[in-house]
Amino acid sequence: MEKKDLLTVLKDWRLHGVVFIxxxxxxxxxxxxxxxxPGVILLLPxxxxxxxxxxxxxxxxxxxxxxxxxxxxxxxxVTLLIAKIGFTIGPQIEAIIxxxxxxxxxxxxxxxxxxLALPLAVWLGFKREAVGMTHSIARxxxxxxxxxxxxxxxxxxxxxxxxxIFGTVFGAAFLGLxxxxxxxxxxxxxxxxxMASGVGSGSMMAAASxxxxxxxxxxxxxxxxxxxxxxxxxxxTGLYVSIFIxxxxxxxxxxxxxxxxxxxxxxxEEGGKPNA
Amino acid sequence: xxxxxTEWILVLVVFGFSALFGNWLGYGVLPWEAVPGMLLLVAVSxxxxxxxxxxxxxxPAVGYIGLIAxxxxxxxxxxxxxxxxxxxxxxILALATxxxxxxxxxxxxxxxxxxxxxxxxxxxxxxxxxxxxxxSALIAEVILRWQGxx
Numbered sequence: 001m002e003k004k005d006l007l008t009v010l011k012d013w014r015l016h017g018v019v020f021i022x023x024x025x026x027x028x029x030x031x032x033x034x035x036x037x038p039g040v041i042l043l044l045p046x047x048x049x050x051x052x053x054x055x056x057x058x059x060x061x062x063x064x065x066x067x068x069x070x071x072x073x074x075x076x077x078v079t080l081l082i083a084k085i086g087f088t089i090g091p092q093i094e095a096i097i098x099x100x101x102x103x104x105x106x107x108x109x110x111x112x113x114x115x116l117a118l119p120l121a122v123w124l125g126f127k128r129e130a131v132g133m134t135h136s137i138a139r140x141x142x143x144x145x146x147x148x149x150x151x152x153x154x155x156x157x158x159x160x161x162x163x164x165i166f167g168t169v170f171g172a173a174f175l176g177l178x179x180x181x182x183x184x185x186x187x188x189x190x191x192x193x194x195m196a197s198g199v200g201s202g203s204m205m206a207a208a209s210x211x212x213x214x215x216x217x218x219x220x221x222x223x224x225x226x227x228x229x230x231x232x233x234x235x236x237t238g239l240y241v242s243i244f245i246x247x248x249x250x251x252x253x254x255x256x257x258x259x260x261x262x263x264x265x266x267x268x269e270e271g272g273k274p275n276a
Numbered sequence: 277x278x279x280x281x282t283e284w285i286l287v288l289v290v291f292g293f294s295a296l297f298g299n300w301l302g303y304g305v306l307p308w309e310a311v312p313g314m315l316l317l318v319a320v321s322x323x324x325x326x327x328x329x330x331x332x333x334x335x336p337a338v339g340y341i342g343l344i345a346x347x348x349x350x351x352x353x354x355x356x357x358x359x360x361x362x363x364x365x366x367x368i369l370a371l372a373t374x375x376x377x378x379x380x381x382x383x384x385x386x387x388x389x390x391x392x393x394x395x396x397x398x399x400x401x402x403x404x405x406x407x408x409x410x411x412s413a414l415i416a417e418v419i420l421r422w423q424g425x426x
Binding site for chain 1: 280283284286287288290291292293294295297298299301302303314316317318320321324325336337338339341342343344345346347348349350351353356359360363364366368369370371372373374375376377378379380381382383384385386387389390393396397398399400401402403404405406407408409410411412413414415416417419420421423425426
């Protein structure tokens with residue numbers, strides 16, 4: 001961050017004023033829950049703030065410059081969030097250490113994305129883009145990894161950028177909505193979802209664990225501590241899991257899947273008797 | 277360096293100001309009661325940001341910040357009870373709301389890129405995020421149960 005930039009950002013009183021008003025209004029409104037089948041969708045002030053903020057960009061109230069100035073505020077705001085989480089982890093260090101094995105191994109759960117999303121991407125007709133799209137949740141380190149290996153203009157690069165853009169725009173809102181819903185609709189324990197909330201992005205973790213806290217307020221401290229510890233682990237190990245397991249696994253599975261698909265397509269072309 | 281530090285502090289204070297009012301309106305904590313906790317969070321953040329700049333290892337500021345906050349709130353650390361008491365006054369949701377407000381405003385400028393994503397990409401993106409979240413939760417569930425923690 002350049003020095004000059006930060007001073008301009010600081011003096012953008014229109015931006016800070018708008019955010020201040022947004023925060024006051026949305027927090028005063030408070031949260032609502034909507035029943036959906038066996039689960040609950042939680043509508044939290046942070047979600048209203050996000051969508052109203054996005055909407056304001058399209059009004060004269062916010063211009064391109066305000067929007068650009070908002071970026072460093074997210075980065076610095078997240079540092080406060082991480083500090084707050086640290087202060088929640090410290091007093092519970094024994095519980096965290098006791099849950100250490102689960103915390104470490106659930107990092108491998110991030111590979112779940114490959115098994116769920118890769119077949120879907122191939123089925124939807126994506127080619128090599130699918131590898132970039134589904135090898136991870138495409139945060140900055142992973143964009144770096146793919147661009148480094150395949151280049152920015154490659155199909156893999158386009159794929160990872162697509163998920164990166166989606167994640168940047170809707171990642172936090174999406175995780176916030178599904179975490180409350182899944183934690184109330186499935187028999188899995190809220191603490192398991194708390195660990196899952198630490199995907200390696202501060203705002204996504206805040207949204208996902210925030211919904212859990214709203215649904216299970218009596219477990220607030222434990223949820224924050226587990227989500228925060230998992231997020232720190234994701235930040236430090238996530239890239240290496242991708243380099244050594246995620247990406248090779250995605251490529252292998254992609255090869256297997258497309259080979260089978262090619263064979264079926266060929267059979268269809270040859271005689272229209274794929275079952276023969 | 278000193279100028280950068282001052283700017284970091286001022287930006288964090290501007291952010292913290294919004295968060296303190298959100299913390300009051302949403303979670304019923306009077307702003308001045310939460311001020312010591314907020315100042316502590318600002319201090320730890322700034323120390324982490326400075327360490328990132330001066331230590332020539334590729335560790336992001338949030339790494340230092342998390343570790344410092346954990347270390348000084350461990351029960352064995354002198355004064356930790358006070359730190360924890362101060363920061364407990366600030367709800368994590370009250371910090372998340374201004375982050376997402378700034379995020380929403382900032383993301384408007386990515387909207388053109390987002391619109392270019394096809395319907396198929398968005399479907400895959402849902403599966404990507406759902407897969408990570410469910411995969412981690414399932415593994416955590418199995419091990420926490422096996423250990424008898426839940």
